[in-house]
Amino acid sequence: MKINKVARAGTMESSDIFIMVQPGDNQGLDIRLSSVVIDQYGNHIRNVIMETLKSMNIEDIELTANDRGALDYTIRSRVETAVKRAL
Amino acid sequence: MYEIVVHKIDIKSHMREKTERFLASFGLAMDGDVEYTIIARIGDRIIGTCSFAGKVIKCFAVAKEYQNIGISERLLTEITNVMFDRGIQDSFIFTRPENKVLFEGFGFKEIYATDSIALLESGSRDIKGYIARMFKNSGLDGGEKAALVVNCNPFTLGHRYLIQKASENNIQVVVFVVEEDLSLFPFPVRMNLIKEGLKDLENVTVLPGGEYIISSGTFPTYFLREDEEKDKAYQSLDAGIFGKYIAPVFNIKKRYLGTETYSKTTDEYNQAMIDILPNYGVETVLVERIEVDSKIVSASTVRQLIREDRWSEIRVMVPDSTYNYLLSDEAIPVIENIKKSNSRH
Structure with a gap:
């Protein structure tokens, strides 16, 4: 499945994650993550985002994530919301 | 507890002058090209402000005694949401080099810094x-x-x-x-x-x-x-x-x-x-x-x-x-x- 516009979800407040998605240019899942806990949880957050995208059958996307210490369910719901807004 | 509210101000009203006075206490001025300004306040007292012009977030300040309690986050979220709704997805920030770290925490990346100014771009941009x-x-x-x-x-x-x-x-x-x-x-x-x-x-x-x-x-x-x-x-x-x-x-x-x-x-x-x-x-x-x-x-x-x-x-x-x-x-x-x-x- 492909998204066709730019959309975002989330805030920059503590314990949240800000997600912005836009159609990719056939580069697959292109994720740009910044996080206050990137050293500790960077890979984990990236995996949660990847899995959420895959579960929605998204194959081509450019996703910018700015994490402020969000828990997994927050990450999942923010990613899902952003993608649905971009469909 | 007192309530902190964040909202837009009319930059042609008397609120502009109040905001300018607040910025002046940080040695900052309201730039002439500002298109949109928001403030955070408690009662009548301004405790934070942020503006944008084109793709640039600017004139950002939070009162010292209210720093580190999430006001910067609310201001930045609000201003980037407004920019987004106007079709501006990527932004720049000009700030003093000593404030760089704060914005890096919000996913901004340094492009270049001089002694007096640093230019950062949002995480979705990539010079x-x-x-x-x-x-x-x-x-x-x-x-x-x-x-x-x-x-x-x-x-x-x-x-x-x-x-x-x-x-x-x-x-x-x-x-x-x-x-x-x-x-x-x-x-x-x-x-x-x-x-x-x-x-x-x-x-x-x-x-x-x-x-x-x-x-x-x-x-x-x-x-x-x-x-x-x-x-x-x-x-x-x-x-x-x-x-x-x-x-x-x-x-x-x-x-x-x-x-x-x-x-x-x-x-x-x-x-x-x-x-x-x-x-x-x-x-x-x-x-x-x-x-x-x-x-x-x-x-x-x-x-x-x-x-x-x-x-x-x-x-x-x-x-x-x-x-x-x-x-x-x-x-x-x-x-x-x-x-x-x-x-x-």
Whole structure:
């Protein structure tokens, strides 16, 4: 499945994650993550985002994530919301 | 507990003055080009503010006793949401170097910093990727090049002379054209007239300048003057970005500059280039302006002559391509605008 516009979800407040998605240019899942806990949880957050995208059958996307210490369910719901807004 | 509210203010109301007073306590001023301003307040007391102009987030401050309790986060979320709704997905922030860390926590990345100012871009932007794509799309090879950055508002024989000099003394020349559409001659027109006027110079490539060469994102004071200190800081930023990011990718070893008699901004800008570019292995070459009938040929002179309908004098300052354009129907609205305005651009 492909998204066709730019959309975002989330805030920059503590314990949240800000997600912005836009159609990719056939580069697959292109994720740009910044996080206050990137050293500790960077890979984990990236995996949660990847899995959420895959579960929605998204194959081509450019996703910018700015994490402020969000828990997994927050990450999942923010990613899902952003993608649905971009469909 | 007291409640903190975040909301938009009418920048034409008395709230502007209140916000300006708040900013002044941080040694900050409300920039002239601000489009939208929000504040955080408790009761009547302003404890934080943030604004934007174009793609740039600016005039940001939070009262010291209220820092680190999430107010910056609310201000930034709100301002980026408003920008997003207006179609601005990527942003820049100018801030003091000591505040860099705060914004890095919000996913902003440093592009360049001087002693007095740092320029950051939002996480969705990527200067290195952008410049790499610019180079790839240009079709140029990896050979050494000389470069010029021009606005050409409009293209004159003065520009032609400067670029010809570069063309004669270098194997390859790149001309970057300021892409921002804030000049009296629209970008596509400027671009066409430059290409037409340089058609015979085979080693010259004309390219759009993109978002990191004299754009309002990275160099707002080129289009709107502020105080001298700010101008200087922005000029250094632009020179630094050229040296650090653009010159290495395009393999630019020389930058040609025209001497400037009329525009103080351009003169200081040249000085910033001369001071900064050698640090990045780029030599600067300053070329004297040419004169016709003891008048210096410049785009601003041409615009002034247009205002006064002195066409025979314009004729000797511009190449055929520019002159024919000025006489065409397409130029009528542009000329009307020039006559109405006194803008530097």
